[in-house]
Amino acid sequence: MEPQASRPHMPGYGIVPAGEGSGLLPWSWAEHRLTVSHDYWLATVQSDGRPHVMPVWGVWDGESLWFSSGPESRKARNLSRDPRATITTDDPKEPVVVDGTVTRVSDETGNRRFAELVNAKYETDYSVDFFLVNACFRLCPVWAFGLMQADFSGSPTRWTFG
Numbered sequence: 001m002e003p004q005a006s007r008p009h010m011p012g013y014g015i016v017p018a019g020e021g022s023g024l025l026p027w028s029w030a031e032h033r034l035t036v037s038h039d040y041w042l043a044t045v046q047s048d049g050r051p052h053v054m055p056v057w058g059v060w061d062g063e064s065l066w067f068s069s070g071p072e073s074r075k076a077r078n079l080s081r082d083p084r085a086t087i088t089t090d091d092p093k094e095p096v097v098v099d100g101t102v103t104r105v106s107d108e109t110g111n112r113r114f115a116e117l118v119n120a121k122y123e124t125d126y127s128v129d130f131f132l133v134n135a136c137f138r139l140c141p142v143w144a145f146g147l148m149q150a151d152f153s154g155s156p157t158r159w160t161f162g
Helices: 027-036 072-079 108-122 129-132
Strands: 004-005 038-047 050-057 058-060 063-070 084-088 095-107 135-145 157-160
Touching: 004 058, 027 058, 027 095, 027 135, 027 157, 038 063, 038 072, 050 063, 050 072, 050 157, 063 108, 072 095, 072 135, 095 108, 108 135
Parallel strands: none
Antiparallel strands: 004 157, 038 050, 038 084, 058 063, 063 135, 084 095, 095 135, 135 157
C-alpha cells in the first residue's frame, strides 16, 4: 500500500501549494532514490538526547530500509535503547529522508534475506554468518520527505505511512 502524499509545512521557504510547481512527487520517485543510493546517513539518539549521525550501507526492499552495524557500535547501542531513527539518501540535490522505528533482525531467515540483498546491490559475497555476528537492522518508515533542488519551492513532498 502506497503512503499518503502531502505538501509539508515549511514556513519561510516560499513553498507553493501541492497543485503548483512539480506538484506532489510520486512515491515511486522516492523509492527509486532509496533503491539506488549507495550510502545512507543514519541518525540515532544518544542517551543524553544528542543526535548521532553515521554513514551506512543499506538496501531498500520495497517496505523498509535494511542496514548493518557492529553490535557494540554507538549506533547499535543507541538503537537498543531508543529505536527511533532517521535515515537519508546520499544525494543532496534530490534527497529522501525517512523517519521511523528500527528493529534488530536476529533470526537466520532475516539475516539471509539481508545478505542476499546487500550482496546483490554492492556486488559483495558476505555470508549469513557475517550478519549473525554483526548486527542487522530494519527501519520501518513512519513518514518520509523528498524534494528536487531544481524545483525547491514546488516539489517538497511528505509521505505518511499506515
